[in-house]
Amino acid sequence: MSAINSNIPEGDVTTKWTKFKSSVALVNPSNKRTLEVIVVGSGLAGASAAATLAEMGYKVKCFCFQDSPRRAHSIAAQGGINAAKNYQNDGDSTYRLFYDTIKGGDYRSREANVYRLAEVSANIIDQCVAQGVPLAREYGGLLDNRSFGGTQVQRTFYAAGQTGQQLLLGAYSALERQIGMGKVEMFTRHEMLEVVKIDGKARGIIARNLITGELERHFGHAVVLGTGGYGNVFYLSTNAMGSNVTAAWKANKQGAFFANPCYTQIHPTCIPVSGDHQSKLTLMSESLRNDGRIWVPKKKDDTRKASEIPEDERDYYLERRYPAFGNLVPRDVASRAAKERCDAGYGVGSSKLAVYLDFKANTERYGRIEASKAGNHHPDKETCMRLGLAVIKEKYGNLFDMYAQITGENPYETPMRIYPAVHYTMGGLWVDYNLMTTVPGLYCAGEANFSDHGANRLGASALMQGLADGYFVLPYTIGQYLSKEISVKAIPTDHPAFAEAEARAKGILDHFINIKGTKSVDHFHKKLGLIMWEKCGMARNAEGLKSAIAEIQQLKKDFWSDVRVPGSADEYNPELEKAGRVADFIELGELMCMDALNREESCGGHFREEHQTEEGEALRDDENFAYVAAWENKGDGTFELHKEELKFENIKIAQRSYK
Amino acid sequence: MSTGNMNLTLKVWRQKNTQDKGKMVDYKVADISPDMSFLEMFDVLNEDLITKGDDPIVFDHDCREGICGMCSMFINGRPHGPKDAVTTCQLHMRSFKDGDTIVVEPWRAKAFPVIKDLTVDRSAFDRVIAAGGFISVNTGNAQDANNLPIPKSQADAAFEAAACIGCGACVATCKNASAMLFVSAKISQLALLPQGQPERYKRVQNMVAQMDAEGFGNCTNTGACEAECPKGISLENIARMNRDYYSAKFISEEEG
Numbered sequence: 001m002s003a004i005n006s007n008i009p010e011g012d013v014t015t016k017w018t019k020f021k022s023s024v025a026l027v028n029p030s031n032k033r034t035l036e037v038i039v040v041g042s043g044l045a046g047a048s049a050a051a052t053l054a055e056m057g058y059k060v061k062c063f064c065f066q067d068s069p070r071r072a073h074s075i076a077a078q079g080g081i082n083a084a085k086n087y088q089n090d091g092d093s094t095y096r097l098f099y100d101t102i103k104g105g106d107y108r109s110r111e112a113n114v115y116r117l118a119e120v121s122a123n124i125i126d127q128c129v130a131q132g133v134p135l136a137r138e139y140g141g142l143l144d145n146r147s148f149g150g151t152q153v154q155r156t157f158y159a160a161g162q163t164g165q166q167l168l169l170g171a172y173s174a175l176e177r178q179i180g181m182g183k184v185e186m187f188t189r190h191e192m193l194e195v196v197k198i199d200g201k202a203r204g205i206i207a208r209n210l211i212t213g214e215l216e217r218h219f220g221h222a223v224v225l226g227t228g229g230y231g232n233v234f235y236l237s238t239n240a241m242g243s244n245v246t247a248a249w250k251a252n253k254q255g256a257f258f259a260n261p262c263y264t265q266i267h268p269t270c271i272p273v274s275g276d277h278q279s280k281l282t283l284m285s286e287s288l289r290n291d292g293r294i295w296v297p298k299k300k301d302d303t304r305k306a307s308e309i310p311e312d313e314r315d316y317y318l319e320r321r322y323p324a325f326g327n328l329v330p331r332d333v334a335s336r337a338a339k340e341r342c343d344a345g346y347g348v349g350s351s352k353l354a355v356y357l358d359f360k361a362n363t364e365r366y367g368r369i370e371a372s373k374a375g376n377h378h379p380d381k382e383t384c385m386r387l388g389l390a391v392i393k394e395k396y397g398n399l400f401d402m403y404a405q406i407t408g409e410n411p412y413e414t415p416m417r418i419y420p421a422v423h424y425t426m427g428g429l430w431v432d433y434n435l436m437t438t439v440p441g442l443y444c445a446g447e448a449n450f451s452d453h454g455a456n457r458l459g460a461s462a463l464m465q466g467l468a469d470g471y472f473v474l475p476y477t478i479g480q481y482l483s484k485e486i487s488v489k490a491i492p493t494d495h496p497a498f499a500e501a502e503a504r505a506k507g508i509l510d511h512f513i514n515i516k517g518t519k520s521v522d523h524f525h526k527k528l529g530l531i532m533w534e535k536c537g538m539a540r541n542a543e544g545l546k547s548a549i550a551e552i553q554q555l556k557k558d559f560w561s562d563v564r565v566p567g568s569a570d571e572y573n574p575e576l577e578k579a580g581r582v583a584d585f586i587e588l589g590e591l592m593c594m595d596a597l598n599r600e601e602s603c604g605g606h607f608r609e610e611h612q613t614e615e616g617e618a619l620r621d622d623e624n625f626a627y628v629a630a631w632e633n634k635g636d637g638t639f640e641l642h643k644e645e646l647k648f649e650n651i652k653i654a655q656r657s658y659k
Numbered sequence: 660m661s662t663g664n665m666n667l668t669l670k671v672w673r674q675k676n677t678q679d680k681g682k683m684v685d686y687k688v689a690d691i692s693p694d695m696s697f698l699e700m701f702d703v704l705n706e707d708l709i710t711k712g713d714d715p716i717v718f719d720h721d722c723r724e725g726i727c728g729m730c731s732m733f734i735n736g737r738p739h740g741p742k743d744a745v746t747t748c749q750l751h752m753r754s755f756k757d758g759d760t761i762v763v764e765p766w767r768a769k770a771f772p773v774i775k776d777l778t779v780d781r782s783a784f785d786r787v788i789a790a791g792g793f794i795s796v797n798t799g800n801a802q803d804a805n806n807l808p809i810p811k812s813q814a815d816a817a818f819e820a821a822a823c824i825g826c827g828a829c830v831a832t833c834k835n836a837s838a839m840l841f842v843s844a845k846i847s848q849l850a851l852l853p854q855g856q857p858e859r860y861k862r863v864q865n866m867v868a869q870m871d872a873e874g875f876g877n878c879t880n881t882g883a884c885e886a887e888c889p890k891g892i893s894l895e896n897i898a899r900m901n902r903d904y905y906s907a908k909f910i911s912e913e914e915g
Contacts, residue, residue: 052798067719068785070825071727087805126801132794132854134818141808159818165726166821173793180789188782211774240721274694279702280723402725405749408694471798520709522702566714572676572775574717575709 004257004630004642007432008112013650014094017116020433021476025483032057035482036490038205038220040192040247042069044164044171044463045446046226048470051174054183056475058482061218062175062184063207065191065242065577070172073228073240074466077164078285078399080148080156081463083121088145092153094118099651101461104150104330105426105454106604106620107653108260110628110646112433113451120472121464125157127471133170135159147290148459150330150658156460161285161399167463171470190216191577192247193505195223195254195442198497202254202442206501208509210577213570215502217493221485222441222478225251226470229425229447231264233585233592234537235529237422238270238283244581245588248429248448256437257630257642259430259450261588262596265457265605266538267423268294268334271406271416272354281421282406284357285399286459289327291362291392292416294318294334296346296355306348306356306415317341325658332456332605332618333658335420339538340616342419349417358415363388420538424462426453426605427595430630430644434477435469438630441481445469450628455604509569512579517562521578524559528552528582528589536593541609545597552590553637559586591631591639598641601625622653663692665752668760669704671716674773681773683762693753697740698723698730700752718777725749725889728824731831732777733764738828738887746826746889766827768836770874781827783873784841790869791862792845794854813851820847822890829884829892835876840884842870843900844892850903860907867904 009016027035035058039050042064050062064072084097097118102109125143129135135157136144145154159166178184187207193215194206204219230245231237252258269284295314302309317337319326329337338355341347348354364381367388371379379387389412393400403411429437429444431451436443446466453461535548559582567573602611602618603625611619628644666689674681688704695703698720705715721729730747734740740750755761763777771779821844829840846863849855855862878897885894 048798055797066721066727066729067781068825070785071721071729073722073727076722076724076726085804123799123801125804127796127798129804129807130794130796130801130854132817132849132852134814134821134848134852135804136818137809137811137814139811141810141814142805159821162726162822165824166818169821173788174798176785176789177793177795179785180791186785188785238724240727241723242721275692277692277695277699277703279696279699282724401744402749405725405745405751406696408751408753475798518710520706522706564709566709566712572717572778575715 004430004438004644005432006110006644007434008110009433013111013115016112017119024476024480027479027483027486029057031486033059035059035485036061036220037478038218038223039063039226040205040224041072041226041228041446041448042172042175043072043074043226043228043446044168044466045448045470046224047072047168047171047175048467049224049226049445049474050184051171051178052471052475053478054178060178060184061187061220063187063190063192065189065210067188069175069186069188070169072168073243074168074463075165076240077463078161078283079287080146080158080163080460081124081167082148082155082458082460083125083157083464084118084155085122085125087143088154090153092155096153097121097155100151101452101458102454102651103656104458105456106618106656107454107622107626107648108263108603108646109452109454111648111650115650116473117452117465117468120468123472124464124467128167128170131170131173133159133166135166146287147328148286149289149328149334150325150458156287158287161287161396164463167467171467193250193580194501195251195439196497196501197254197439198491198495201440203491204493204498206498206505208505211572213568213573215505217498217502219491219493221482221488222443224443224445224474224478225429225448226445227448229428230585230588231422231425233528233589234422234532235525236273236278236281236533238267238281241280244584246581246584248444249584249588251429251437251439251442252633254439255632256439256442256444257430257632258427258591259628259630260427260455260595261592261631262536262599262606263426263455263604264422265331265424265426266335266420268331268338268420269357269418270421270423271403272349272351272419282402283421283423284403284416284418286331288357288396288399291395292327292357292359293361294327294355294357296341296348300345306358315346322658329658330456330458335538336607338420354417354419356415357418359392360415363392366391424457426450426455426457430628434480435474436477436481443474443478445474455606508580508583509576512563512565512576513569515561515563515565517564519562519564521563521565521575521582524555524563525578525582525585527555528586531555532589532592536596539607539609540596542597545593548593549590552586552593556586559583587637590637594639595629595631598629599625618656620655626653663690663695663752665691665693665755665757667691667755667758670760670762671777672764673716673776676775677772691752693751695752696723696748697732697734697750697752698748716777717775720748723748726824728826731766731779731826731828733766733831735762738766738831739889744889744891746824766831768830768875770836770838771827771830781825783875784825784827784838786873787838787842787866787869788845791858791865794849795858807853809853817848817851820844820851820892820896823892824890826889828887828889830875832883832887833876834881834883835879837878837884838870838873838875839878839897839900840888840892840894842866843896846900846903847896850899859903860910863900863903864907
């Protein structure tokens with residue numbers, strides 16, 4: 001085990017970033033024109049980084065596996081984006097956003113990074129509005145805010161239930177503008193399969209043209225991965241079908257440490273699983289918890305319809321257990337509380353693995369306000385409900401429609417049934433303050449890195465981090481590295497390192513085609529997902545994790561000897577793409593279990609059953625585990641643990657309480 | 660493995676690559692659950708084809724929650740199938756009956772060549788956006804967001820236009836394969852906002868020129884695009900685009 005250097009600048013946390021920006025080495029415009037940067041991924045982090053780097057004058061190549069950069073999964077984010085603007089005059093500040101994020105992450109993130117994130121959050125909103133992103137507004141024409149979990153201020157900006165879509169289309173527009181000007185070369189339907197290293201530095205990638213199957217070599221003075229999270233290791237998650245860990249995993253194999261892989265976020269409000277056929281799960285935005293109250297019946301195995309259960313026989317368990325934050329506790333807390341009730345036999349619906357999210361009380365409240373605005377100060381209940389439904393529809397219409405479409409039930413009439421589902425991964429490639437991995441010249445931004453959310457991410461902070469990294473952080477920090485690369489001429493791609501990397505990628509593809517086994521890729525993926533969900537999901541214990549590791553090792557053997565990939569490697573072949581991704585998920589799954597086993601404490605989304613308070617809350621062990629676990633891939637399924645000690649100089653580390 | 664009891668006949672377009680002529684092929688699927696999405700029904704069929712040693716059907720899809728715009732099937736003569744205001748991934752099998760025959764084709768338009776089976780190339784949309792679907796503001800140049808109040812009605816109208824997911828259903832359903840609804844949605848979003856004014860007339864000319872260059876057809880006011888749009892993008896956007904386009908002609912002539 002050895003220590004790793006996070007390269008945090010000296011000085012007070014409030015001035016580190018300003019000082020860094022003023023003293024970082026610069027690259028002059030004529031040198032920028034000859035420096036090439038590869039950006040893999042076109043989500044919020046990738047698209048904003050690619051566009052900004054090109055605006056600054058660098059030569060940029062951007063890659064995505066979808067048919068257009070606008071499809072990246074950031075588009076599906078619903079609820080909002082946080083920023084410390086204090087537009088609501090409710091006492092928000094950079095420090096408070098910083099504090100909430102550190103606390104929400106259960107004191108397992110790096111102070112300096114989080115402070116910087118809070119600092120640039122306000123710039124993101126300014127930038128997006130300037131781009132024409134239509135964020136929600138009040139009647140006075142100013143921007144509106146709403147509440148999200150884990151905070152007591154309203155700092156979340158939004159665009160109905162389509163915030164991610166609108167922010168991504170903003171970044172996509174900026175990217176397309178640079179593509180139109182010839183400053184970014186865009187490669188759609190391309191998947192990165194290898195990192196190319198020359199003399200220890202990242203110097204390019206091998207990408208597969210998914211239409212022709214051709215392997216391509218691309219040089220870059222630096223490589224940026226903005227390739228998203230690895231939630232699909234669970235097979236069922238709220239991620240898009242194509243979301244994968246392959247780019248990050250290949251980087252790990254080339255020496256980039258993978259940090260805190262066991263930190264996964266299980267989101268409390270998703271539509272429950274309905275059957276074996278299910279291919280993905282759908283989130284119902286956290287913003288619904290602004291106006292929805294979560295409850296289960298007080299009676300066990302109650303089979304009555306929700307509407308038949310009287311008020312005093314309902315258990316609003318979040319309000320009961322956490323009076324200060326109520327329905328707006330952080331996601332990990334809300335998810336575990338739902339699991340606790342269902343495990344105890346109070347779940348609802350046919351599977352009994354669901355709780356109610358009920359809008360009735362707030363619908364009536366809104367209706368009363370609307371009636372009062374219209375001069376009716378004593379409205380009857382029916383009037384309140386009618387007027388209130390219109391308000392609810394304006395706020396959440398698209399989410400309610402989506403719910404009705406998927407479940408066949410009308411959420412305006414009956415409460416929604418919800419259950420936790422895998423949603424986000426806080427772990428990712430280890431990066432220093434500059435967002436550089438342990439491979440020089442290889443950077444990682446957005447959900448793909450581990451940096452800002454500790455053991456639990458607060459709602460509306462993923463969009464904030466993706467855009468902070470891409471617009472405001474990486475374009476500065478990468479200059480530090482590139483300023484020393486100005487004398488390096490573009491390396492021709494007939495260099496042996498490119499040939500070797502291409503051969504590695506080709507070997508794996510050919511192997512899959514040649515196995516000609518009996519079971520589809522999905523068969524193995526579903527099996528992996530089940531192991532992960534049951535043994536490395538919302539609750540974990542040593543025994544379960546050990547057996548999960550053994551099961552995954554067996555699954556890996558079976559996969560590599562019995563998977564059936566139809567067609568060939570030199571054509572458009574989605575099954576072949578999936579095979580490569582699932583192979584990497586299997587290896588990552590094993591590492592996640594190892595990491596979860598190593599972390600003998602509970603923190604945020606990582607809940608070890610052996611480590612809990614009497615009230616069933618997560619029990620941290622700050623003396624022994626206040627560190628980032630960064631795993632070095634030593635080949636053949638072996639990993640070496642490196643630790644980055646976390647120092648809390650500005651926030652007093654404490655037991656997290658939302659009571 | 661499926662859990663339902665619907666048995667269906669599918670007639671699906673199979674085409675090996677862009678050069679191949681392509682043809683309709685019949686498939687049977689059994690035990691389909693009404694709770695499955697249309698794409699999950701295709702997953703069942705593909706699993707079956709793989710097990711039998713056949714080539715699975717290639718189709719575009721990603722988020723499966725109706726927002727990425729990637730899925731694109733022409734089902735029984737309608738883009739995204741029989742239900743209004745949903746994408747194919749959000750279409751569920753309860754919209755069909757046991758024993759139905761369902762015809763599934765790719766988007767068909769000159770500007771969207773078929774890549775394989777049900778997958779088409781929609782990169783023409785990206786090139787139209789690259790021609791002007793943006794506000795030219797580099798990172799770091801923005802003023803405080805609340806320095807520019809925008810009336811709520813105007814912001815809401817811009818948002819409605821911005822809800823377009825770029826799926827191409829409008830092109831697929833149009834007898835002229837026109838992209839006017841898509842192009843006008845972006846033009847409207849930016850034309851409705853104060854930030855979009857400086858480039859308003861240059862934008863409409865550049866985007867329309869690129870749209871024409873890509874081989875999309877013209878608009879003959881049929882309105883099929885609006886009827887089939889999964890996000891309810893309004894025809895009013897096309898009217899606004901046309902107004903701006905003709906205004907731009909006069910303005911540039913005066914300026915020229």
